[in-house]
Amino acid sequence: MIKYIIKRILEAIPVMFVIITAVFFMVRFVPGGPFDRERSASAETIAALNAYYGLDKPLFEQYLGFLKNLSRGELGPSYKYEGWTVNEILAEKAAVSLELGCAALVAAALMGVLLGLAAAAFGRSAWGAILSGLSLLGICLPSFVLGPLLILLLAIKFRCFNAVGWDSASDIVLPALTLALFYAAWIARLMRRAVSDELSRGYVRTARAKGLPPGKVYFVHIFKNAVQPVVSYLGPAAAGLLTGSFVVETIFQIPGLGRFFVSSALDNDYTMIMGCVILYAAFIIFFNLLADIALAALNPKVAKQL
Amino acid sequence: MENLLDIRNLKISFDSERSRTDAVKGISFCVGEDEAVAVVGESGSGKSVTAMSLTRLLPPPPLCRVGGKIIYRGADVAEMSESELRKIRGREIAYIFQEPSTSLNPVFTVGYQIAEAVKLHFPENKNPRKTVVEALKEVGIRNAEARYDSYPHELSGGMQQRVMIAMALACRPRLLIADEPTTALDVTIQKQIIELLLQIRKSRRMSLLLITHNFGIISELCTRVIVMFRGKIVEHGPVDEVLHNPQNPYTKALIACIPRLGMREKKLEPIDYSKLGEV
Numbered sequence: 001m002i003k004y005i006i007k008r009i010l011e012a013i014p015v016m017f018v019i020i021t022a023v024f025f026m027v028r029f030v031p032g033g034p035f036d037r038e039r040s041a042s043a044e045t046i047a048a049l050n051a052y053y054g055l056d057k058p059l060f061e062q063y064l065g066f067l068k069n070l071s072r073g074e075l076g077p078s079y080k081y082e083g084w085t086v087n088e089i090l091a092e093k094a095a096v097s098l099e100l101g102c103a104a105l106v107a108a109a110l111m112g113v114l115l116g117l118a119a120a121a122f123g124r125s126a127w128g129a130i131l132s133g134l135s136l137l138g139i140c141l142p143s144f145v146l147g148p149l150l151i152l153l154l155a156i157k158f159r160c161f162n163a164v165g166w167d168s169a170s171d172i173v174l175p176a177l178t179l180a181l182f183y184a185a186w187i188a189r190l191m192r193r194a195v196s197d198e199l200s201r202g203y204v205r206t207a208r209a210k211g212l213p214p215g216k217v218y219f220v221h222i223f224k225n226a227v228q229p230v231v232s233y234l235g236p237a238a239a240g241l242l243t244g245s246f247v248v249e250t251i252f253q254i255p256g257l258g259r260f261f262v263s264s265a266l267d268n269d270y271t272m273i274m275g276c277v278i279l280y281a282a283f284i285i286f287f288n289l290l291a292d293i294a295l296a297a298l299n300p301k302v303a304k305q306l
Numbered sequence: 307m308e309n310l311l312d313i314r315n316l317k318i319s320f321d322s323e324r325s326r327t328d329a330v331k332g333i334s335f336c337v338g339e340d341e342a343v344a345v346v347g348e349s350g351s352g353k354s355v356t357a358m359s360l361t362r363l364l365p366p367p368p369l370c371r372v373g374g375k376i377i378y379r380g381a382d383v384a385e386m387s388e389s390e391l392r393k394i395r396g397r398e399i400a401y402i403f404q405e406p407s408t409s410l411n412p413v414f415t416v417g418y419q420i421a422e423a424v425k426l427h428f429p430e431n432k433n434p435r436k437t438v439v440e441a442l443k444e445v446g447i448r449n450a451e452a453r454y455d456s457y458p459h460e461l462s463g464g465m466q467q468r469v470m471i472a473m474a475l476a477c478r479p480r481l482l483i484a485d486e487p488t489t490a491l492d493v494t495i496q497k498q499i500i501e502l503l504l505q506i507r508k509s510r511r512m513s514l515l516l517i518t519h520n521f522g523i524i525s526e527l528c529t530r531v532i533v534m535f536r537g538k539i540v541e542h543g544p545v546d547e548v549l550h551n552p553q554n555p556y557t558k559a560l561i562a563c564i565p566r567l568g569m570r571e572k573k574l575e576p577i578d579y580s581k582l583g584e585v
């Protein structure tokens with residue numbers, strides 16, 4: 001197992017290298033530079049700024065310089081937020097996004113699995129149809145509709161939560177729910193499908209034939225098999241939750257990384273873009289690894305291949 | 307001698323939106339204490355659904371309707387509550403199925419799966435692991451202590467079927483229902499499993515209901531045979547009598563299908579249903 005984890009981390013290094021290289025050159029080919037938006041700046045000032053940050057050097061030299069800094073763990077100064085290094089900004093903002101993303105992931109997994117189990121248990125009855133309909137709604141409803149709806153209902157009408165902001169502990173609930181709903185709905189459908197596929201398996205008949213009560217058949221025997229597709233999906237879902245938090249962070253005015261990522265791309269804040277991309281890529285690789293390890297823990301056949 | 311199991315005019319039908327299948331059309335037979343009965347018939351003749359109906363393992367109505375009476379040790383199975391039934395399933399009437407590879411749960415160790423039955427039916431048992439290891443030894447699994455922690459996919463088909471048999475035997479049932487226990491296995495493994503069943507029949511008091519479509523394997527194991535065809539019993543009697551002097555044309559055709567040594571040059575005839583008429 002430890003050998004496998006080390007192998008996966010080693011495999012991730014060339015992947016990261018390709019991503020870093022590709023993004024580094026791609027953003028440079030986008031027209032414009034980091035200081036174009038400073039309206040007051042004259043051409044001379046911009047040239048001076050470029051010279052100050054080394055942006056006038058040949059591109060390949062800049063690339064090598066970036067790699068050299070990166071190898072020491074330094075991402076360089078932000079061009080947009082004067083006086084801040086990218087490291088400092090990431091350290092402050094990524095924690096918020098990570099917290100939000102993880103809360104949403106846990107919420108999505110719990111809600112999805114429970115709803116999927118319930119939907120499968122109700123089968124084709126009216127309740128089953130209602131749950132299916134709800135999960136379809138969850139998939140279709142975009143977060144910029146759902147977020148304001150939740151604010152309207154739970155913050156303004158019932159006053160359970162603050163409408164926006166990131167101050168008290170309960171402020172995480174509404175944005176996490178908004179972010180989680182799509183994934184919860186998707187997981188519920190995955191789970192429902194998996195459970196109804198498993199119901200007709202021979203081992204279910206064996207479990208019933210030896211006298212196990214339905215709860216044990218369902219929550220022990222079927223569950224451990226049916227939850228596997230959900231676990232494999234959690235890796236990509238985590239990626240989606242982390243990188244997709246931009247809209248939700250904007251609606252709820254959360255000082256997270258999502259907004260910085262998008263604005264850094266608009267501002268051509270090269271170092272900031274690189275920082276965000278590297279961090280997101282690392283998160284995605286990490287969560288996929290985590291999902292694979294969890295899957296191996298559930299399925300001995302998968303574990304054997306590790 | 308009172309019968310362990312008494313089946314009277316059993317009828318089983320499946321309903322779907324469009325069609326209705328009468329899988330079993332009124333059959334009656336019984337299984338005595340310590341008796342081994344074979345049920346023989348071709349695919350689709352209703353053998354498995356009959357076996358499943360005995361502990362109400364079939365889907366609930368309206369999907370599936372069961373008529374007639376199933377009397378187990380004087381009690382009507384249809385009138386038992388679910389919790390009463392669960393005390394019979396596995397504990398009194400145990401099953402082994404055709405496909406050992408799909409009958410075991412792939413994500414639990416075989417030991418866990420057997421111990422589950424032991425713990426369920428003998429909660430007072432202080433050392434279920436020991437009981438399980440003994441059961442594994444009894445069915446001829448070498449290195450039983452280590453095999454306890456194996457997953458099903460680490461075992462061969464024959465070993466998996468032995469595990470299924472161990473699971474059935476671990477709770478010392480009065481009746482073992484073996485639904486085509488050898489069909490999915492190689493010929494040599496088939497013989498080993500039959501021998502194992504024989505040996506178990508000798509060593510403990512337990513009735514056996516052996517379901518098969520192969521006349522060849524029943525004469526060693528069973529004393530009585532029931533021949534089913536399209537949901538009905540067409541012949542019923544002691545194995546020797548039926549084998550040597552079959553009355554029904556379908557039984558004759560089935561017996562003609564048994565490959566025997568020295569018969570190799572004669573080609574096996576497929577059953578010609580048009581000659582059989584309505585049975």
Ligand SMILES: Nc1ncnc2c1ncn2[C@@H]1O[C@H](COP(=O)(O)OP(=O)(O)OP(=O)(O)O)[C@@H](O)[C@H]1O
Binds near residue numbers: 348352353
């Ligand atoms: N769950 C079900 N729903 C609908 N029809 C069913 C169901 N189970 C069995 N049947 C039908 O009942 C009939 C008898 O099936 P059964 O499985 O008892 O046959 P069998 O004698 O065991 O055959 P085999 O040798 O193939 O195992 C078949 O026609 C089958 O289509």
Ligand SMILES: [Mg+2]
Binds near residue numbers: 354355485486
């Ligand atoms: Mg069958």
